[in-house]
Amino acid sequence: MILALPRGGVPVAAQVADRLQAPLDLVLVRKIGAPMQPELAMGAVVDGEQPVIVRNQDIIDLTGVSEQTFDAICKEELVEIDRRRERYLGNRARSEVTGQVAIIVDDGIATGATMLAAIRALRARQPKELILAVPVAHLETLQRLHEEVDAIICLDTPRDFGAIGYYYRDFSQVSDDEVIAILKRFPSTKMATPAS
Secondary structure (H helix, E strand, O other), X not given: OEEEOOOOHHHHHHHHHHHHOOOEEEOOEEXXXXXXXXXXXXXXXXXXXXXXXXXXXXXXXXXXXXXXXXXXXXXXXXXXXXXXXXHHHOOOOOOOOOOOEEEXXXXXXXXXXXXXXHHHHHHOOOOOEEEEEEEEEOHHHHHHHHHHOOXXXXXXXXXXXXXXXXXXXXXXXXXXXXXXXXXXXXXXXXXXXXXX
């Protein structure tokens, strides 16, 4: 089972799903960005009956963001998650993760707040094994995530990380339409294999 973080992780996850001939689904997660620096993650929130919220307390303290401001931004991101769920998935059946080997994929990891929230939400769905797969990541962040998953596959952990976009020839923003088109190419659940 391949689970992508939209939008940037979807094209990467599609390559993995294609190679493994595995179903592809999404983990709807949003960064909770600092008010003056939206790319700086104060935390992240993941879709679900009880949304999983991860706080990056160091960044919250550094930016001096109040609990009310954090909660307000979190609510905005939950609205965006609802929009994406409707737009990307519509009536599509969600993949069953319980008892499956789940591989969570993104285009890269910088602070790790978004990925940590996604991992914790997936772990609650009780996969048989949870594997993190990314092309590039900040080494210290990857080390912190190591205890959260059963295995990590990462192609590059550069010493001077910078930004994820530095490691792609083309890091154009992935559109909603591209996500929808990719999902149409992959089943959401594995087909049962006939007994022999």
